[in-house]
Amino acid sequence: MENFDVVLCEYANRKFNPFSRTEMLQERILTFKDQGVIQRVVIISVAGAFRKGKSFLLNFFLEYLYCLQKSQQSDVPLEWLTDDCQLHGFHWRAGAKRDTVGIWIWGEPIMIEAASGEMYAVLLMDTQGTFDNTTTYQQCLTIFALSTIISCVQIYNVVDNIQEDALQHLSLFVEYGRLAMTEAQQFGKPFQSLVFCVRDFKNPEEYGYGEEGGTKFLQQVLMTSPSQPEELRCVREQLSDCFEHISCYLLPHPGYRVAEHLRPVFREELKKMVPSLLNPHALQPKIINGKPVTCRKLMHYFKEYVNSFDGNTIPEPHSILNANAKLLCIESANEAKVAYCRGMDRSTMGSRMMPEKRLLEAHIKHGITALNIFDKCPKIGTAEIRSRALAKLQEDINAELERYKRLNMAKKVTGCASAMTACGDSALLGVGLGAAASGAVAATVLTLQTGLASLMKLDEWAYAYNLKINFEKSLCCTLENLTGLIMK
Template sequence: MARASRADEPDSGHAVPILVPDERGALVLDEAALRSVLLQDEVRHLPVVVVAIAGAFRRGKSFLLSLLLRFLEAGGAPGWLGADDRPLSGFAWRGGHQRHTVGIHMWSRPTCVSLPSGERVAVVLMDTQGAFDDRTEVSENAAVFALSALTSSLHIYNVSKTVGADDLQHLQLFAEYGRVACEAGGGPPFQRLLLLVRDWQAPSEAAYGQAGGQLVLCEALGEAPGAPDELRKMRCHVRRSFSDVDCFLMPYPGKLVATSPSFKGCPRDIDREFLSSVDELAGLILSPEKLVKKQSGGQVLTAADLVTHFQVLHEVFKSGRLPQPRSLIETMSEANHLAGVSRGTTLYAEEMRQLCPENSPPVEQADLDQYHRRTVEKVLACFYSQKKMLSTGAGAYKEKLMSGIDGWKKQFFQANKIKKELAEGPRRTVLQQCAG
């Protein structure tokens, strides 16, 4: 795997808080921060891959995500960990029992990766606040958990020691959402779920890594004889809610990692078995052939599309309360339509710029009219070809699209008119002089 490129090289990057709870527990979206990450020139039009991690607080999520960031930035090359005495930078992490990350953070610099097909994608890493502490409302934690899952293409659910009934219970929202989505005729509403078991204590029964994880997964989500009907249904709906569910078992990282206040993340202070497990995990989820592009309603999203999805989803989650599954589906459908509107207006502007660049001579009015009509036909064809979760209300979004196109049309037509007047001015002066 060749070294991946960064959106810009000078800045090494930092974690950007994009969603933070206020003192009342309401979730506040920092749209400027979100745009600073996803609308960078090099990535805004690329398909986006979003890897998010969530789970209970003080379970090493940010620490692990920083290791995955190092793998990603090194392109997974041999020796990607670097020197044994190299401290670990990236997402803020620390030992102890207090929660560190609050809300949702994104790494400021998406990493551009070429897939085996040659297509380039933008990979974004996303960290979430530790859930289930004694200072945060359960509904707020659940809302952050759900929002990260809805906006990611790979959702890592970080659990400790085993996959217990309580861990599965936290997936109940996804089970309900998946049930309603499937009944509405759609496919799985969520993409890839990875149950990541930290500090796995029974390697003799199930080996560390993906192979052992499959054994644990079968036990956790399998059709257990004699299981209560409610639990059996919930397991079934969880499996149907995600396009892919996997499990990975990791060993204890070492005493220094867990207890030393002077630990800086240097590889020499981390157990070799744990580092080997991280290497296997990183290859499993971040190698080019393993990357999963973010989709919604069957439509691949660009980084710019993801901005729209965050804005729309924030409206239903900002109270810190969970919406009803049916309203959530309608919200996702709205986000898909609005992303299509944004994509269509951008396509119109780009096509029209090709005909009449800023410093080009004026275009004949008849040619401009004809090119405008053809471009509108192309944009509408793309808009209607995009998959959407619900088809209801499509007419209203077409009106939004046409309104956006009309705004651009006025700009291009007015600019062309001014060019023509400027070009005709000197000729008119010459004709007047000749006539005089």
């Protein structure tokens, strides 16, 4: 296994830059294996204070996953962390100087067959250490927020104890969770798994190492009392409302010569913790807005989240919500466009040239279907986000209509002109989506004059559309209704 970690995002020129200087390498993540680009993705992230062994821990994850992959592909018993194993992967070194800058990701998806039989593309993510002498609080919190949002398992790496400042860093997610559960409750809890990994734990007599002791320890840490500041009490009380699953592992000190030798007790606890997090039964795909994420969509999503933070101000819950809203609208618009194109493909599949009127009837029918699909997109975030996505959808559908008209004209069929004449086309048809779907979408007037189709500007249409005046009723128009309107 070669060293093949690549930067996913870095802080430069006073902002966070996705794909900075390594765009080609990051594209390799998506195309390294043909099956990787279409599979659901599992993203495991480790975050926490700088120089506390995050990259070191991730290399044990890599070792386990590659051994698991080999075991599944070769149908042999799983063996990992043997006495002669040599760790490779994310770069790390002992000392006090920060080693990871920005957010890094392992340069290839590791294909693992889940217990369900489905193949998952597992990606491991490493973050810049927080709260060093070169990174501001805002930058640190942004890194932590980005890694938590994009991952399905966020491992919060702390040393010796879960301090109050560690909980304070989670306040952003509690605030966002409260907002999301109000405006986007149909998607359930906004984040998936949070795992506290307490390194160098010094009190194993009271709380034993591993998950069982960690569960008891976490319960004690999250207890509330009237003497606690309201903000920290709120984090404790509402943390479980933000994450689907919260757990804790207590690990002993690994030893002072980890490059050559691990303490046996540390090795044994790792052999319990790592499989419990990464075994085929435990792996769950990343979910964003209620839908699983594939490798193909991952970079687009991550870039959108990065763009919602500028790195110079503390991330706010509304920034995350609006980023999610934009992703929702884009996905709904893409789904609507695909439905329109599929419908038009079916309507124009014949080898003979269609009369102009029949082509426009199909356009109206499938255009309304597309609008109906977009309208089902959950109403979260600002109205401006929705209006922009709607305008882009209308622009795309317009372009597709022109493409279908060109394809139709290219069908050289004997007698097509007489067929169109027999159909009784009118030079001034004057009806379209706006007339067929009256009310809220009446401003989307498709004016058909002298055989040409053009859409009006969309600002008035988007405004009327967002009002939703009788929109659902308008969308119930059938092809027969549309034909009747056209023939009037």
